[in-house]
Amino acid sequence: MAKFPGKRQDGLASARRDIVALGIAAAAIIMFVGTGSKVVPQIVRQWTSGAGAGPDLMLTNALLLNIALIIFGWRRYRELRLEIDTRREAEARARELAEIDPLTGCHNRRSATIETDRSIAKAERDGKAIAFIMVDLDNFKQVNDLNGHQAGDDVLVRTAERMTALLPRESVLARLGGDEFAVVYPYDKNSPDVVEQFVSRLINSIAAPMAIGSQQIEVTMSIGIASGLSGRHGEGCEVDAQVLMHQADIAMYHAKRQGKNRYYWFEATMENELRFRNQLETGIRLGVEKGEFVPHYEQQVDIKTGRLVGFEMLARWNSSKLGMISPEIFIPIAEEIGLIAELSEGLMRQAFRDAQDWDPSLTISVNISPVQLRDPWFSQKILKLLLECNFPPQRLDIEVTESCLHENVGVVRSMITSLKNQGVKISLDDFGTGYSSLAQLRSLPFDRIKIDRSFVSELKEADANSQIVAAIISLGAGLDMPITAEGIEDSTILETLKTMGEMKGQGYLYGRPESADDVCKRLEKQGLLVVRDAAPADAPGETSEDAARKSA
Helix, strand or coil: CCCCHHHHHHHHHHHHHHHHHHHHHHHHHHHHHHHHHHHHHHHHHHHHHCCCCCCCHHHHHHHHHHHHHHHHHHHHHHHHHHHHHHHHHHHHHHHHHHHECCCCCCECHHHHHHHHHHHHHHHHHHCCEEEEEEEEECCHHHHHHHHCHHHHHHHHHHHHHHHHHHCCCCCEEEEEECCEEEEEEEECCCCCHHHHHHHHHHHHHHHCCEEECCEEECCCEEEEEECCCCCCCCCCCCCCHHHHHHHHHHHHHHHHHCCCCCEEECCHHHHHHHHHHHHHHHHHHHHHHHCCEEEEEEEEEECCCCCEEEEEEEEEEEECCCEEECHHHHHHHHHHCCCHHHHHHHHHHHHHHHHCCECCCCEEEEEECCCHHHCCCHHHHHHHHHHHHCCCHHHEEEEEEHHHHHCCHHHHHHHHHHHHHCCCEEEEEEECCCCCCHHHHHHCCCCEEEECHHHHHHHHCCCCCCHHHHHHHHHHHHCCCCEEEECCCCHHHHHHHHCCCCCEEECCCCCCCECHHHHHHHHHHHCCECCCCCCCCCCCCCCHHHHHHHHC
């Protein structure tokens, strides 16, 4: 009752009225006994013999009043008892709604905190430990999008049922919100393997297909485990429900980043990694606003003649607070937080402007994230950028990785066709590392295949097996698709590739990626910069931009 102070006051007031009504009825009954003992005999004698004086009028009225008070008091007492019972039921229902998840019947986040603290105290008394197990379903949004929200709700209910079936009696199951569950699991602190065995059974149970309507839905889960220790046997510390939730949440997100469908114990280092990641996320957002991301350019060369034919644009980030950050670190994070499109478009805009000073024969290749290809307006945005920067689409080569083809081939085909119709070239990047089929290569209008560096780098060994590279080159010849080999790091690789046919190559043998200024210096030495005539100083009505357009 203390959880609902307003209702507690109402209940006390009702109880007081209940006591008063019962007191009135009791007093009336006592008075009825006293008054009736005098009046009733007089009435009986009057009715039976007809002799003697009649009953005292005042006592008779008092008797009738007592009867009325008894009836009123008893009726009021019953009404108040009914009101109190109704209030108690309502308070119990309100308490249930406040503490129980209405969809699954599990505890909710609020009551999970209370139950966790209670379990911690009991475990300390019993000499045990508590494992707080945070569970998050992987890709649950996709379940909702593909099958509808009703199917998503059914999956949550079925998940809760399967988890409940595996729980020991003293455990607690809660749905914290969305597709996130938690289990409070008491165990012997010297036997953490018991927790791991339970979690493994949990993962296997949930992974079994669920028959939802006419659909067979499969889901996996990422799990984080916290016990107040760092790892399975680390140093212990005083914990409460909030601490365990926080630690298990960190471990769960670590499991997601490591590939999902697995579990991890909380480690203190994970929290440091999370803080660094949060710094990176903040830094990326500010870096995009401040223009800290700049394009660098890696040379692409005709391996037969050694002639420079173009550049591949690569993203570089020199953070004002964090220093130089590798693209392998910041690009996946930018994809996750939804900034990759804005970041990529800003880099392309700068690259198109840089390339306007290069010889028109030089092309520029740009890697596209799979996340960008989910945008149905992607091709229109690229064409708008080309128009904005007055950059010829024939000089642009969009590089699409094999992984992009498996998400939605129809959408990718439409975008590629739209860009090709405007003159943009399309290359299939990292060929050989994904699962693209010959049917996809024939049906999708690619202009070029890029051999992944992992295959090319093997050619530097004296006894290297060049069959895979040779097979890809033969495939390109059969499909009439030119080849680009990336990862040419030494002369041995280059000489081997020269024996295999004509192709473009790129790699550290030709030089590392360079800034726009360094590229201009290189091109100036090779006579590959556009020479722009200065506008006459006295040209009437002509701006510097007009003069630049004329010279271009």
